[in-house]
Amino acid sequence: MTPQPLQADCNACVGLCCVALPFDAEQGFGFDKPAQTPCPHLQTDFRCAIHTELAAQGFSGCVAFDCHGAGQRTTRMFGLRPDWSRPDPITPDMFEAFFILRRLHELLLLATTTQRYLQGRHLEQLNSWLEPWQSRLDALCLQGLPGLRSVDLPREQAFLKQLLDPLRHRPRPIQ
Ligand code: SF4
Structure with a gap:
């Protein structure tokens, strides 16, 4: 399977x-906006009308x-x-899938970054646990919404934390 x-x-x-x-204006999002509401700068082609001046506009x-x-x-x-300008019965499902996939992709990114760190550090054992977990997580992402709903995110998070914890306590190499 291709990651x-x-x-x-x-x-x-689709934006x-x-x-x-x-959006929270104080967090650099220009203005406050509730979740599940289109940003007024989002165009019907799903592009941002102020994309080239986002930072300048706050x-x-x-x-x-x-x-x-x-x-x-x-x-x-x-x-x-x-x-997005009209209520659609399918959009809550899209939002739910997006939230779950975001969490899963964050975990996958963390695992991928860790794998890069592990290269050449003689931590093959750790890698041998990480790789099948990544493949399983990637497969979970393909399941569609019913499958995504069954993912136990706290458990997956805890598993990764447990794998990575020993790395945090390893002595850093002298520069
Ligand atoms: S959800 Fe991700 S891919 Fe979609 S517009 Fe936002 S940043 Fe881009």
């Missing part, structure tokens, strides 16, 4: 973060945000081009 990219591809997405997530939070690939994955899963 999915863990970086946002906004061209392959999920601009709709599903709440949206540094949008510049820094990365869904780690959950947006395009959710978009592909549902195969829809929603009209």
Whole structure:
């Protein structure tokens, strides 16, 4: 199975973060907006009307945000081009899938970053636990919403933490 990219591809997405997530002006999102409400700058082609001037207009939070690939994955899963200006019975499902996939992609990114760190450090045992867990997590991401709902996120998070904890206490090499 080919691992999915863990970086946002906004061209392959329907602007999920601009709709599903709440905005907080104090956190660099220009103004306050409740979750599941389209940002007024989101156009009908799912592009941002102020993309080139986000930071200048007070949206540094949008510049820094990365869904780690959950947006395009959710978009592909549902195969829809929603009209965000109108209520649609399917959109709550899209939002729910996006939230779960975001968490899963964050965990996958952490695991991938750890694997890079492990290279050449003689921690093969750790890698041998990490790799099957990553493959399993990647497979979970493909299940569709009913399968995603059954994912025990706290358990997966705890498993990764348990694997990574010993690394935090390893002595750092002298520079
Ligand atoms: S949800 Fe992700 S891919 Fe979609 S627009 Fe936002 S950052 Fe881009």
